Amino acid sequence: MRHIMLFCLLSVGFMTSALAHNVVSGVYADGLLIEGEIGFSNGDMAPAGLVVEVFDESGSALGKTQTKAEGIFLFEASSAQKHVFKVDLGAGHIAEMVLDANELSADAANVTAVESISTSLPTATQSNTVSNDTIGSISTEQFQRLIRNAVAQQVRPLQKEIRAYKEKVFFRDITGGLGFIFGLFGVAAWMASRRKETNP
Amino acid sequence: MHIVDGALSDSVVIGGAVAALAGIAYGIKRMDLDRIPQMGMLSATFFIASLIHVPVGPTSLHLILNGLIGLALGWTAFPALFIALLLQAVFFGYGGIVVLGVNTLNIALPAVVMGLSFRHWIQTSQPKQAAILGGIVGAGSVVLTAIMVAGSLALTGDGFIVAAKLSLISHLPVMVVEALVTAAAVHLLVRVKPDFFSATRQS
Incomplete structure (x- = not known):
C-alpha cells in the first residue's frame, strides 16, 4: 500500500x-x-x-x-x-x-445588425472617439469598425481573466473530487470497522 | 466512452440503472474492510485518469483503466467506479446523472468480467506472462466497454453494426494505450505488491 x-x-x-x-x-x-x-x-x-x-x-x-x-x-x-x-x-x-x-x-457583413445598434444606442457613441457633430458624416463601415474596436478593447481583458479563471476552477474541481472520493471511502471504512466490532 | 444525457431511450436508461444498482449492491456486500483504502485509491485514479486528455491525431483520448480496476477489485469495482463517475458528472458534466447507471454498467461490468476471469491466472504467473495477460485484460475491457456502449446506443435505435463499428474504431487508440499501461502496471505490481490482485477474504 x-x-x-x-x-x-x-x-x-x-x-x-x-x-x-x-x-x-x-x-x-x-x-x-x-x-x-x-x-x-x-x-x-x-x-x-x-x-x-x-x-x-x-x-x-x-x-x-x-x-x-x-x-x-x-x-x-x-x-x-x-x-x-x-x-x-x-x-x-x-x-x-x-x-x-x-x-x-x-467588412460588408452584418451591416444591418450594426445599423440597428447604432440607432438604438446614440448615447454610447458619444464617449467613443467620435464626437457628436461628425457622427452623421462617417460611413456605416467606419462606424462599424469603431464599434468593433471599442468592444474588442473592452472585452479583451475579460477574455484573459475568464481563461485564467477556467483553469483555476478546473484544478479546484479535481482536488475537490479527490477529496470527496477519499472522504466517502473513509466513511465506508469507518462503517465497515464498526460493523466488524459489533459482530466479529 | 461516457454517454451523455438524452442520448438513450428511457427503457435503456432504466434497465442500465437497475443493473448497475444490483452490481453496486453486490459489490458493497462483498466489500472488505482491508480493501476499502484500495477501492478509494483506484476510484480516485479512475477519476483523474479520465480527466487527462491526450491529443492523438484528430481526437483526444484518455485512459479508462477499468481492466486494472477489475483485476484489483473484482465486484467491488462497481461501487468504486460508480462514485468516480458520479463525481465526474457532478463536477465536470461528463456523462450525466440520468445515464449514470448505464455508464457505470458499461465500464464496471467489463472490468468485473475481465478482472475475475484473469485474476487467478495472473497471480500464479511469472511477471512477464502476467504482463501479457494484463495487456489482454486492459485491451479486452476497453473492447467490451466499446461494445456495450454500442449496444446501449443500438437499443435506442441506431443500427447495432454501425454503432459498434464507430464505437470500436474510436476506442481503438485507447485500447492500445490501455493494454500497454495495464501490462506495465501488472508487471510491476506482480513483483512488488503481489497481493494487489489477491482477494484475501472475498472472491
Whole structure:
C-alpha cells in the first residue's frame, strides 16, 4: 500500500506542475485583422520574436508572423475563413489557437445588425472617439469598425481573466473530487470497522 | 466512452440503472474492510485518469483503466467506479446523472468480467506472462466497454453494426494505450505488491 500511496502522491505532484506551466493563448478578430496573445498561466507573456505559423482548416499554410512585445502578434487575414495558429514556445510548450470563420468579418457583413445598434444606442457613441457633430458624416463601415474596436478593447481583458479563471476552477474541481472520493471511502471504512466490532 | 444525457431511450436508461444498482449492491456486500483504502485509491485514479486528455491525431483520448480496476477489485469495482463517475458528472458534466447507471454498467461490468476471469491466472504467473495477460485484460475491457456502449446506443435505435463499428474504431487508440499501461502496471505490481490482485477474504 505504501508504494501505491507514493505513486498517487507523485502523480498528483506531477499534474500540478504540468498545469502550472500551461500555455495560455487567445486570438481575437477585428474585421480581417487578427490579434493574438500568448503567455503562460503564471502570468508571464511569451517573448518577442517567436514565429507564429498560420494554417487554414485543411492544414495548408497561410503565412507566418512574429510575436511583438508582451506576447502579442498580428495577422492580416486575406479572407474570412477558419484560421489555425501554431506557436512553438520551446521546452515542450506548443500553443494552438483556432479562430472560426464567423468571427472574422469581411467588412460588408452584418451591416444591418450594426445599423440597428447604432440607432438604438446614440448615447454610447458619444464617449467613443467620435464626437457628436461628425457622427452623421462617417460611413456605416467606419462606424462599424469603431464599434468593433471599442468592444474588442473592452472585452479583451475579460477574455484573459475568464481563461485564467477556467483553469483555476478546473484544478479546484479535481482536488475537490479527490477529496470527496477519499472522504466517502473513509466513511465506508469507518462503517465497515464498526460493523466488524459489533459482530466479529 | 461516457454517454451523455438524452442520448438513450428511457427503457435503456432504466434497465442500465437497475443493473448497475444490483452490481453496486453486490459489490458493497462483498466489500472488505482491508480493501476499502484500495477501492478509494483506484476510484480516485479512475477519476483523474479520465480527466487527462491526450491529443492523438484528430481526437483526444484518455485512459479508462477499468481492466486494472477489475483485476484489483473484482465486484467491488462497481461501487468504486460508480462514485468516480458520479463525481465526474457532478463536477465536470461528463456523462450525466440520468445515464449514470448505464455508464457505470458499461465500464464496471467489463472490468468485473475481465478482472475475475484473469485474476487467478495472473497471480500464479511469472511477471512477464502476467504482463501479457494484463495487456489482454486492459485491451479486452476497453473492447467490451466499446461494445456495450454500442449496444446501449443500438437499443435506442441506431443500427447495432454501425454503432459498434464507430464505437470500436474510436476506442481503438485507447485500447492500445490501455493494454500497454495495464501490462506495465501488472508487471510491476506482480513483483512488488503481489497481493494487489489477491482477494484475501472475498472472491
